Amino acid sequence: MVETLLEATARVLVREGYEGTTTNRIAEVAGVSVGSLYQYFPNKDSLVTELMERHVGEMMAVFDEKFEELEDVDMPKAVRALVEAAVRAHAVAPELHRVFVEQVPRYGNFDVVREAESRIEKGLRGFLERRGAETAPEDAGLAAFLVFRTVEASTHAAVLERSEHLTDGRLVEELTALVLRYLLPRTTTGHSR
Amino acid sequence: MVETLLEATARVLVREGYEGTTTNRIAEVAGVSVGSLYQYFPNKDSLVTELMERHVGEMMAVFDEKFEELEDVDMPKAVRALVEAAVRAHAVAPELHRVFVEQVPRYGNFDVVREAESRIEKGLRGFLERRGAETAPEDAGLAAFLVFRTVEASTHAAVLERSEHLTDGRLVEELTALVLRYLLPRTTTGHSR
Amino acid sequence: MVETLLEATARVLVREGYEGTTTNRIAEVAGVSVGSLYQYFPNKDSLVTELMERHVGEMMAVFDEKFEELEDVDMPKAVRALVEAAVRAHAVAPELHRVFVEQVPRYGNFDVVREAESRIEKGLRGFLERRGAETAPEDAGLAAFLVFRTVEASTHAAVLERSEHLTDGRLVEELTALVLRYLLPRTTTGHSR
Amino acid sequence: MVETLLEATARVLVREGYEGTTTNRIAEVAGVSVGSLYQYFPNKDSLVTELMERHVGEMMAVFDEKFEELEDVDMPKAVRALVEAAVRAHAVAPELHRVFVEQVPRYGNFDVVREAESRIEKGLRGFLERRGAETAPEDAGLAAFLVFRTVEASTHAAVLERSEHLTDGRLVEELTALVLRYLLPRTTTGHSR
């Protein structure tokens, strides 16, 4: 039931946008009555929030899988893994992701997102501190912030408006180069002329 | 009157969020009657859209001023100018900016935003093509996309959650280094150890 | 519920006129909430239209019952039956009838009325054509038009402003004479001196 | 100014219907400001009422002109004059007439109409009483009522939906026959076979 309702919520959100998403419509699409909906969820927002938590959970699961590879490899491989992790995470459910970003008003529901972002950024910072000797930036915290925002924004935008560069691998390539040159400026990285 | 209403709209949006923004509330805060509101704006969304257009216009004006400096200077100066332009643009009205990004559902109203973004990205691409000989990335279009998203996301996030790094200049410094190393990887740039 | 709402609509229409008929008022009089009203009727006009269709349906049912007698009787009896049918139809719900005629703006909702009128007029024409040999008017279509309008208008006006002549039977008597003399001019009909 | 406003009211009524007729629209069409409108008319309904009074006045002027001929001629000529008077009166401004009948809610504004109708009916009654010796109906009041309603309804309906029978003179012919046979049943009237 909970699953059915969350799936219906996702479908309605994607199809009709946040403003067009009513509890009666969700119940209808789920094939149950509104009353049943309210027996499993206290209010409309709890549905959306739960859906968001699950979605973020899935993205993080995909991300974490690759993110763990970072420790035992050299920097080029680590950065590439990071970028690939971001791309895969964004590819989990792009339409749902878009509706969360573009349609849902941000209140408490976005705490999950902020926590996930914070966790990634902290992980990145720890990684950079552990590799301190070889990386250029002095302030690992600031570097983690910049690298995270850079990778997140680029993959996010690419998923929504440059999907062609996702499939041909060019985005991963170039974004890896960008991050790598920032972190290891002395080495000649990537495909410079 | 138009000004008063738009100011009231901005205040209500920031204070109550998009969903709490009603035309009667706007009129009340503006100190006029709903009827007057509807003599100047055909419907609720037109207020929000107009406010957004003005805000984007102001951001772009601030941005463009610095952006023009890019042509006649060397790459380090040009990239620094770009980053500073982005920071200043985001500092125009951070609270209003946040409400647009976090609260307003994206439909036609975001066309202005998309146009502005597109214009900047194209400008950046032209800039990179003109400097082709000295820059590393082969695909100026992709590079412009990455640089734009990187700078936008970093300044955006910094304005909203790392304002301390804006005032001490460290964000500008580091972001400039990041972009510069991407574009000119062979030179030793910035403050590496 | 549908019945309750339609009854309430009728009461409010009669009591307050069309302009004073609001959906909240109807709901209030019906003893339900506006929300319920909108669960059974898509909008305000649909209530009025439905009420009108039922009213016309009832008038026609009453009318048709007598109208069927026309075929197998002589002309005087047939014309009297016609007039009596009209009087009875108009007596079904005079106050509601008045409000439809005097208060409700005529748009699509009056299509039922026009159809009913058209059906009666066509029936009358068929009747006249079948009795062609004995009736005076050459053009059965025109005669049907005149007879229909004459009977309709007279009974209508009588119901609304000469109800005394309805109860004493004088109106039926005289109107029958009028129609009969038109259709059968050579016979001495009715109560001439 | 008063003329301009009334003309504008008529135009708006015909074009937009009663519900679409707003004082601001009237003022706009009249080329003056709403304020001016309210300097000559105390409220919206007074415009409509005044327009109705004038329209009824014009119809009655046209009607009366022919109606006066009734006295000094024989019955066939008198009845024909009556019918022609009705037709001409209805042809004065058919579109405006329609909008009054079909769109304007009947309150005090229709008093003019009721007075005019009453005057005609009384006139008819007097005429019938004066011609008592030659006419059939015993009750001149009832006969006047029937003749008036018959002629009014037939010309009214013909103007709105059988205009072809107005121009070819058939309606006048047949309606005259109808009334004449009612009033003078013993004579062979009209074009019987």
Place this chain on the structure above:
DNA sequence: AATGAATGAGCGTTCATTCAT
């Protein structure tokens, strides 16, 4: 547990009317 009819606060919007200029 499941239903879905019923609720009603509150929304966006209109328009007859006013009144300072």
Place this chain on the structure above:
DNA sequence: TATGAATGAACGCTCATTCAT
């Protein structure tokens, strides 16, 4: 006298939520 910007009560309608069955 003429203006038209300003008014605000009131409308039709929506939808998150409840509760008797």
